[in-house]
Amino acid sequence: xxxxxQSPQSLIVQKGGISIINCAYENTAFDYFPWYQQFPGxxxxxxxxxxxxxxxxxxxxFTISFNKSAKQFSLHIMDSQPGDSATYFCAAxxxxxxxxxxxxxxxxxxxxx
Amino acid sequence: xxxxTQSPTHLIKTRGQQxxxxxxxxxxxxxxxxxxxxxxxxxQFLLWYDExxxxxxxxxxxxxxxxxxxxxxxxxxxxALELEDSALYLCASxxxxxxxxxxxxxxxxxxV
Numbered sequence: 001x002x003x004x005x006q007s008p009q010s011l012i013v014q015k016g017g018i019s020i021i022n023c024a025y026e027n028t029a030f031d032y033f034p035w036y037q038q039f040p041g042x043x044x045x046x047x048x049x050x051x052x053x054x055x056x057x058x059x060x061x062f063t064i065s066f067n068k069s070a071k072q073f074s075l076h077i078m079d080s081q082p083g084d085s086a087t088y089f090c091a092a093x094x095x096x097x098x099x100x101x102x103x104x105x106x107x108x109x110x111x112x113x
Numbered sequence: 114x115x116x117x118t119q120s121p122t123h124l125i126k127t128r129g130q131q132x133x134x135x136x137x138x139x140x141x142x143x144x145x146x147x148x149x150x151x152x153x154x155x156x157q158f159l160l161w162y163d164e165x166x167x168x169x170x171x172x173x174x175x176x177x178x179x180x181x182x183x184x185x186x187x188x189x190x191x192x193a194l195e196l197e198d199s200a201l202y203l204c205a206s207x208x209x210x211x212x213x214x215x216x217x218x219x220x221x222x223x224x225v
Contacts, residue, residue: 034213043117043203043216044156089156099144099207099214100169103156 004092006104013111019077021107023090026071030092034101035064035075038087047088048075080111115140117217119204125223126194134189134220138206144168145187146207146214147179151200159202162187163210194224 005024013019023033034049050057050064050073057064063076077084087108091101118137126132138145147159158171162181176192185206191198201221207214 032211036216043205043218046213046215049213095211099210099212100146100158100161101156101214102158105155 004090004102004104006090006107008107009105010108011110013080013109015080015082015111015113017080017111019080019084019109019111020074021088021090021109022072022074023092023104024070024072025092025102027092027094027102028071029094029096030102031095032093033064033066033073034091035062036089036091036103038089038106044089077109080109082111082113085109085111117204117206117215119202119217119220121220122218123221123223125225128194128196128224130194132191132194132198132222132224134191134202134204134222136187136189136204136206136217138185138187138204139215142206142208142215143185144207144210144212144214145181145185146205147187147189148203148205148216149173149200150203150219151197156203160189168210191222196224198222199224 035047036044037047038044048062061078066073087106089106090104093101120135144163148156161169179189181187201219203219205214205216
């Protein structure tokens, strides 16, 4: 019940295109859903996060869409750039686990110029 | 403001030895988390410390242990190293449980 499933495993997008990464969770106690971006050799960096009281959150080119009934959330990267090429992890946590995050398996995004 | 800092950056150990990794959280943060990221794999939760106490533990054998000091820094100890322990070990901190967590750059452990 602690799992977070992420897809696709890898994604190739042309510059200017839209990148979409999906995640699904099982634990209904999860109430915080962040996305992290990780470049090779670096630690993950918080990109954007959402709580289930809203269905969408946008920050610049990055948007999280959240569907509580389906227990799914997704990351949309608009106008994808080569500099966005990285591994993206979705995650989830709940009050009972403190900030302990359960991560998805990761998506390796490549944006071709 | 300094972020989460980890040391050493790289560590090479022989199978059977012990490794100690260190982490300094962001100033004011009381919670420290340790994750293991094996090459090409996701982030696996290891340990969570808050206010000096171990709050939660992931599905790892007892030879993975750690502690949190009064200044909230933390160390991760891995005893009886095995080849499959080779990974990036990430430390993260949060202001308190339930707040956003921020990661350090990690410590690369190679077991030969």
